[in-house]
Amino acid sequence: MDDASDRLNRPSLDAYWMPFTANRQFKSAPRLLAAAKGMFYQTEDGRQIIDGCSGLWCVNAGHGREEIASAVGQQLLTLDYAPSFQMGHPLAFDFATALAKLAPAGLDRIFFTSSGSESVDTALKIALAYHRARGEGQRTRLIGREKGYHGVGFGGVSVGGLVNNRRAFLTLPGAQHLGHTLDIERNAFSKGAPRFGVERADDLERLAALHGPETIAAVIVEPVAGSAGVLPPPLGYLERLRALCTKYGILLIFDEVITGFGRLGAPFAAQVFGVTPDLITTAKGVTNGAFPMGAVFASRSVHDAMMTGPENAMELFHGYTYSGHPAGCAAGLATLDIYRREGLLTRAAELAPAWEAAVHSLRGYPNVIDIRNFGLMAAIELSPRPDAPGARGYEVLVRAFEAGALIRTTGDTIALSPPLIASPAQLEQLVGIVGSVLKDVA
Ligand code: PXG
16 A cells, blocks of 8 residues: 555555556556535535536536436346347336437437447348348448547447557558548637538548449448537538448448437427437436447338348347346436536527526637537647647646646547536536636646
C-alpha cells in the first residue's frame, strides 16, 4: 500500500487497469466518486459535484433512482438469471414490447445486448446476414465516418473514425469511411444543426462509384456524433444519406447509444430529424446507466427477411450470455416508467433554448474557438496549446472537478450532456463553473 491509500484506509490503486484513462497520471492524483443522487455526485471527502455529462452520457433520469434499484433487487431475488438461447422469460418480451412502442414507426424488432459496443457489432452482423439471406452475400463492405465512435469491438473500431482507437489494432478489411462533417471554418458557433456541409453525404456516392454499390452492406453514423465532441449533422445531411442508402439498397444504421432515450428532445434522434434508418443501436440510457444493457432496433422488413428457411433453424447465429438479462430488463422497464412519468424523453426540447443560450454565453471566453449544441448536448472547443495538444482540455477537466463540476473532455474539446432532470438553474450553475474555469486556464 502506498501512503495515500494508508491514510484514507483505501485499497491500493495498482491492481485496477483503468479503461480509457491515463493510468499513471490518474493514480498519482485520483478523483474518486463515492455516491450520487439526482444531479450530483459526492466525492470521498464529501464534496458535491454537479454531473455535467450524465455519468458517461447514460444517467438521463439522474442518479440514485429508487424505482430502478428496487426493481433490480427484487428481480435478482425472483429470477436472477435465465438463459436466453432457446429459452425465455417474460420480462424480456415485456421490455422489447415497451421499447418497440417508443421506436420510430417500423423499427419494432428488438435484439438485446449488454453494451453499446455489442449493439454496434450486432447491428453490423445483422446487416451482413440480412443481405446474405436475400441472396446478396456480396454486400460485405461496412461504411462508417471519420470521427465516428462506435465502441471498442473489432466491428465498431473498424467503422469508427477516431485514430487513437484504431492505430494499435487490426480493422476489418471491408471497412470504409465517409468524410467527417466538422467544419469550424464555415460553421463556427452554429446553434443546432450547422448550415454548411450537406454535400459531405455525397461521399457515399464516391464510395459507391469506387467499390460498386452492390458490395456495400451498411452505413453507420451517429446522428449527432458524441465522443468526437458533439458534431450535429449539417442541415439536410441525414436526409441525403438516407436517400442514397435507399437508392443503392444499403442499410442505414443510426448509432443512438448517446442520442437515444431523450438526449435530443424525442425518444430517438431519428424522430427529431425525421429520418428513419433501418437499424438503431442503443445502450446507456436504456437502463439509465444502472445495469449494463443495450438494444438493437431492427426494422420489420430487415427482421422479416431473416425469418425464412426451415422453422427449426436458427435465423441469426448471434447472441450473448446476458442478452435480455432479467435484471437488465427490470431496470429498463423501471427506467421507461420514470421517463414516461416525468416526461423526460421530450424534456430536452423544453430545456434546449435555455441550454443553447447558456453555453453560447461562453463565446468570447479565452481560447474558445467554437461552440456547438443540439438538444441537451453541447461542446466547447478550445484552441490547443501550440506544443501540447490536449493539455488545456485536461487542465479544464481537473479544475472543473475541483470547482464542483464533472465534465468530459476529448483533447481540447469540452463535452457536456447533463441529466434530463436538470433545472434551468442547475444548467446555469454547470455552465457558470465551466466559464469561471475557462477564465483561469491559460
Ligand atoms: N456507440 C456510441 C455512439 C457511443 O457513444 C458506444 C457505441 C459504445 O458503448 P459501450 O457501452 O460499449 O461503451 C458509445 C460509447 C465519451 C464516452 O465520453 C463515450 C462513450 C463511452 C465512454 C465515454 O466520449 N460512448
